[in-house]
Amino acid sequence: MRAAIFRGGDIVVDTLPEPVPRQGQVLVKTLACGICGSDLHAAKHSHRMAAITKRIPGRVPMDPARDVVMGHEFCCEVLDYGPDTAKTVKPGARVCAMPIMIEADGPKGMGYSNTYMGGYAERMLLAAPLLLEVPNGLSTDHAALTEPLAVGVHAVEKAALKGDEAPLVIGCGPVGLAVIAALRLKNIRPIVAADFSPKRRELAVKMGADIVIDPAKEPPYARLAADRRAAVFECVGVPGILQQMFEAVPRDARVIVVGVCMEPDTIEPMFGIVKELSLQFVLGYTPEEFARSLRLLADGEVDAASLITAKVGLEGVKGAFQALGNPEHHTKIVVEPWR
């Protein structure tokens, strides 16, 4: 089968052996797979990512010297099951699933691995117990947004907001937009959102932001209600942003770190101390949150159409990685490997 492969620091389209499902696995046809910002980061800093993953117990780092097929935001069609595997969803049906393979020694992440291939390939393997059938009426490319939406849903859940906080979202890329959508669904308002890009601020409004701010013109923190506790979602994930927030957020603020910063970062704890800040780092989602995100999309609760700015085949993956660098041009590019 054909795949867009991260190989030797580049992305190339080549042929890989056909995946064969083992017990508990399902062979699927990849219908649509969104490109995540973490994929761009992993491609750019593959050695750094491997080095830090190696230091985290229980994680198997990808070896950038060997082939990797990325892609963990997918909607697929069921083709075939492995031996002795309950056929919970019938072949031909469309499914989403958490990008996790279940092994005897624990779950393994897909897409940043030399073993567990992601969705930038014509076919892939999923864990049979994780299949969620896509409800009728939900388009395939919108269903592929389940994973990034779940990231926002989880961040808002994990923040355990009581509803009387003043939410502020810093960074309106796909992660920030998902957080905004999740905040709106919980009706925690007014939602303030900040991004340097006019296009992203426009999308923030579509997702449910009440107030959007260009940080080049106005400090976003000044727009927070003074009588409510600030809940600031960090959705940028680059070194320096934490310290910037330490200095700028109001006293007693809660900072929810959703952005994935893979580099070392320097902070001045004194600002956190004097303001008695709290930080909650978040990652991923629970199976319940993932399933809920699919339902929210199916129920039309999120303006999915606005998020998808382009669709490409496997040959277009490399160009899409480059194009995603410009926030004015693209939000989510969906790969359709069957094209």
Add this chain to the structure above:
Amino acid sequence: MRAAIFRGGDIVVDTLPEPVPRQGQVLVKTLACGICGSDLHAAKHSHRMAAITKRIPGRVPMDPARDVVMGHEFCCEVLDYGPDTAKTVKPGARVCAMPIMIEADGPKGMGYSNTYMGGYAERMLLAAPLLLEVPNGLSTDHAALTEPLAVGVHAVEKAALKGDEAPLVIGCGPVGLAVIAALRLKNIRPIVAADFSPKRRELAVKMGADIVIDPAKEPPYARLAADRRAAVFECVGVPGILQQMFEAVPRDARVIVVGVCMEPDTIEPMFGIVKELSLQFVLGYTPEEFARSLRLLADGEVDAASLITAKVGLEGVKGAFQALGNPEHHTKIVVEPWR
């Protein structure tokens, strides 16, 4: 009056003008004043402390080029009130108070200021509304422990532990010991505590630790109950300790940062992200927590006697600052300026 003055990077005993209480202020005789680790830090890194304080809105930095009288853990005797000031406590009575002066434009900290002198002086000024009379039967030097105990009480309150967490205290200096005492009073057990010093581990047991660990011999995190959420109190406050904890604490741990690190610090957010850690920075205490700490000492709920390892006069302050560097020799040295 005489005072031990931080002057030109040194501590010297000299004469200062007699303080005169204004409206809302009380003139008191300093009976006892504990030396805090932050005083040592402020003396050693006075320029750095001034520089960072300058960047925190609403804070007035001390100018290390001018005289500073430190000391914010005091028990005093009421001498006289300023004009038009309600005499809530009668002259001759012993009092404790939060080390804060109330001004029209907001509260001002005492002890790290060129204006608001602390307790290493024969007499000082307190804010009249903050006076708390020391209950009969509580010794003066134990009453002076109210402030450091309140730091621990506040840290445990702010952590909002539910009682089913597994607490671990990293660092058993005065701050860590106060946290242990506060955890024990809330009966959140077993309390695990770690310190390289045998003397401090011994004190940790006296304060209520159930398990003490020498980190040179055993990783403290291994002794946490696996089925309960870890609540780890960082009571060291030096660069590097946060990253050490990021790498060592279990998944979903809560880190309560009680140590006061005044230098920039480098962390790798990825560890926080992958483990979904939460951090709560804490500082100071509320008036209620301060008053409660005084009552706890009066009720004999904390083994105060074990904490005080020496008493000195003003001439002994300089030597005490040096001696406190060795954790085997001293925990809390109390200054008695009237000696």
